[in-house]
Amino acid sequence: MAGEKKFASQADLAEKKVTFERLSEHAYAYTAEGDPNTGIVIGDDAVLVADTQATPVMAQDVIRRIREVTDKPIKYILLTHYHAVRVLGASAYGAQQIIASQDTYDLIVERGEQDMKSEIERFPRLFNAVESVPGLTWPTLTFKGEMTLWLGKLEVKIMQLGRGHTKGDTVLWLPQDKVMLSGDLVEYGATPYCGDAYYQDWPATLDALAAFNPEKLVPGRGAALKTSHQVADGIAGTRAFVSELFNQVKLGAAAGKDLNEIYKLTYAALKPKFGDWVIFDHCMPFDVTRAFDEATQYRDPRIWTAQRDKEMWETLES
Template structure:
């Protein structure tokens, strides 16, 4: 029997948990599904990562309304992937904030990524017809910006290239809470289809000096101690390092992509095969790493057609 494509067979609904990390600072986690953040300021709310559809934004807002009746003023996009951004219209926010590199990615490949992700993981795109189109930021920053939500200070920082070239983190210096986006995962497989393997470890190096007491990863439970944060960063780094090593070895030996994929699955499955979306991510991860180790610096655009062709070639 052919292996189901990506996550099309993943139909089990996950239990959502809305957790307060500090006074007025929350995260929504869902057993390895994409996480979102919520910050309540003096006169409004900030949502970090908008979810995949306006209908799913409505699910998040039902949690928000249990703690505040203030309007959503800001939506922050930590990166451009459809599952993180296409729900933005559901909040009625005054502004949508993203790095300039994320804006460039939306412009270059946002439409292709939208079609690709909806095809790969239909469960995450609840009521897909509610999406009005691509999400475009209304405020674009280069390196970092500070948003004052009344007396609450929020830093939005373009951390560097890693999961994508536009990855941003959100930092609350007083509360010492860091939202890492998909730069860090916890018990979940990093998706690397748009990654920069050479740069990602050094981008991770920029996260620990924030000195966070709590961190919300892109997937997985909230990290609520310095030790757990260190573990999450170390796990992410180890996965990237191990995958890069085996792919580099295969490329140096002149192996084709299919053989390198088989090598990677054999060597990484014992340590990481139990992580969420491992089977989904690995074909895309190895394909991108193979390109980078072969000298293709910038990720090629994934289209719905390329997804299917690659999957069939590696899993026949």
């Protein structure tokens, strides 16, 4: 863990290969080797896009691929949570409604501006053509608990199953197709980002998600999961990472160790099992810092700013 490690993902400049694949009669997955995923639902009369890519220019590639399979209007955007890399491309789609949980809306009010500046600093490659972003993305329709959208005869269930990756996490479920879009509640071969997480709630939220017995699932990052076995594997892997990391940090905090020492011990403990997952080195400082906060004195995640990011990085990585 040398001091010259570049801040966050600023050394990550290699372009990723995009895959656009059909998962069921109505669901498609837009994935890119561990970059943030987009899910697409094509109903009888309209299209819904879940998570928009980070900028309107990047969203054009999603739109181009949608247009290869349908000419139906893109009427709905779903924000699975508030993170900038998920929401700032929304303006490109010209949707009639931008749907989010009320908790997600509240987080945008509280910390959307700081989060946007923080994430743009962390992920230069993911914010390609950041000048095309017109500002924060504001939901036009919010819900509490769950809502149902009908795209003609296609039932689309939009639900908050509990807190995990953020307070506002939202999943989309297609009962007819047995397909789930999980947002960052589930990752596959990609390290969960837990800087805004509720570690103690996340495993139970995964249990609630698994109870639907999805046959296919689009995770927040990583390849689309196309069998029940792969779905179970993705859920189990995410649960293992979150649980093992929080347990390590709790033990260190209970023993009176400081954040620096806990970070080094936790990194060493998780590296053999999870070190080859995408963005492991990027996520770990944020993940351990949030775990330390939750294990000690902060039930709710503190706001990340570009300044706080850099101070944390220097403290843990130098």
